[in-house]
Amino acid sequence: MNDGARPEKGLDRPADPSRRALLKGVGLAAGAAGLSSVLPLGATRALASEEELAKKHAEDPGLLIDVSKCVGCGSCAAACKLKNKLESREDQPFIGPKAKLASSNYTVLRQVKVGSAANPKTRFVKDQCLHCMEPACAAACFAKALTKTPGGPVRYDASMCVGCRYCMLACPFHIPTYEWERVVLPRVSKCNLCEDRVTKGEPTACASACSYGAITFGKRAELLKEAHSRIAKVPAVYHPHVYGETEAGGGSVFYLADASFEQLGFRDNAPDKPIPAIAETLSRPVPYVAVGGLALLSGIYALRKRRGTEEGED
């Protein structure tokens, strides 16, 4: 800060060797800080490995959605509305080609055209939260409004929410939606995997409503086993990938389909690594930079104070 009426010392002071040393110190520190933020990029994650994660969440409740078995009746999405007391809005259709997740739709049955021009086919995709093992939304939430519950479902607690909508940006599948029209207390909307039911071992509303065997409720590990055995049994029909097994580190809701997931409108470039693990490589050096920076700068200040360079504010 400017020191009032006193002459500026620095102006006519010759460049002394100690100043050079100071500069060097700052350069070194800046380099170290820069290095510490870059180094962890290649480092292995301290969090659970893929196998450990899968083991930890083996018993979690989940859904296996078989697109090839779905007839498109939409009772799953209707049951969801009843269960979660969601209104029906004309501007937010929950079935059909224009269906999309919205504040009144925790899940929708989206109609898609797949196949070639000569042989077009209609398929129905049930969009909903995948209940990731390492959810990006929960890691992004700075107010703990979104959490991965010990029972499995990713839960949203509106009373904690600040309304920043970072979860919506962070979700690799564009699942959370917002009550934009609500003037007071808008909330994030997303599937809660019928937490009250699944923790008692009962299936979700959508799974109970499906009478065509397109939605199987069960434990994560068992659902995966079932999915792979279905592919193995009829490899000619099924696309050889279980969507949701590895995407963004893996979730608890899986999809099997007789068309490629890209055609069905799924995101095909979702990172395999859990998003929080990617973000964490950057947040890990923060405490070190903070403590190191404070120590270094305090040191420089003390040194300058003793030499009389730093006059303080008077």
Added chain:
Amino acid sequence: MGTPVATATSWRSGWTYKWTKTRVVLLALVGIAAGAYVYRFGFGLAETTNLSDRWPWGLWIWQVLGGVALTGAGFSTALYVHFAGRDEWKSIERAAFMTSLLGYLMVICVYPPELGRWFNFWRPAVFWGYHSALFEVYWCISLYTLVQVVKFGHIFVERVYMPRLGKVVDKAYAPLLVFGIVLPTLHHSSLGSLYVVAKGLLDPLWWSMLIPVFFLLSALFLGPAMVVVVLYLMGRGKREKLPMPQLSGLVRVSGWLMFVYLVLKFADLGARDQFGHLFDGSAQSIAWLVEIGLCAIVPMIVYLSKRLRENPVNLFTASVLVVLGVAFNRINVVLTGMAPSSGGVRYFPSWAELAVTIGIFAGGTLAYLFVAENFPILPKFAKAQAAAVVAEAEAVAAEAVAAPAMASGGVSTEPSSTEPEAVAGEGSAGA
């Protein structure tokens, strides 16, 4: 060239604010923003903004990212002056600091309309979502704004006679200085980290694991550019009103930082094999080329050439490019780069979003002008102001001995005939 010494009498004792035409227009913009603010709270986000489920973040988040980047002046100047031995740049430290303080206050003004449940703003302070980059941003911005408000106390007590406050802020001087570097370093980088989660969604020209480093570096090299722009405009572009030796030295540092930034940018693109994307003619590639070519490489050349940067017009033009370039970079991260993954949904800010953003910038400009005219912050007449205030304080103190209980601080309506710019002119003439 040092700080010119103006006579103590050239600084008025009363508070002043000259209402020019420009300032009236700026005030009108603030009024429109206030209207949009009320509209937003009365009718909700859907009615007043063009945000949607595919565009949860828009112009207001750009204002947070861009606005915070524009405040890089305060901490970069403080870093050079107090921790890199550049004591000779001290005279412009306050002008830089003020852009920074006001920048943060402006950013804070955009939070209430942006946040859906803004009254829950205190919750992250109690329930720590420490794994979020936003948590770090939240803490660092809050604390750093507090640090700067207290730091402003130093300037305040030079103008308003408040000895007890002076003692308190003096005690806090050293910690404020140290925290005033560490906090912004952390949150400039963590603002970048916010977008790391958008891997595969944010265009690879901007998405990078190095994005926090890019955000930090750009805030650092932007700082001096912002100081140049502000001082040039305050001095109406007159060379003798610009502290050229200091500015020249400052932007040279920026030039080298920009060089490092550009090397990292290109190395990062190369490592991720994105050079093909760079020249594919997409809107994103053109935006990137303008951002880097016009707004980083060109000004870097000016900043690194002694001959070029010592011409005030060149210096100003290059600095405007840098400021626009960093603002454009944040637009590209928030909007341009997110467009390809938006599922065909378009976003352009609504009039209310634009009005709030423009109005907050207008308000910040008005506030800066008020502070510059009434507090000793500009290099040319800081000394004169300080001397006048000391004289005034002594007079007040003498008066207080005779009749106690009166301390200065009230608003005087005393008319002033001279503008501070004119005062500065007198100051440099006397130097």
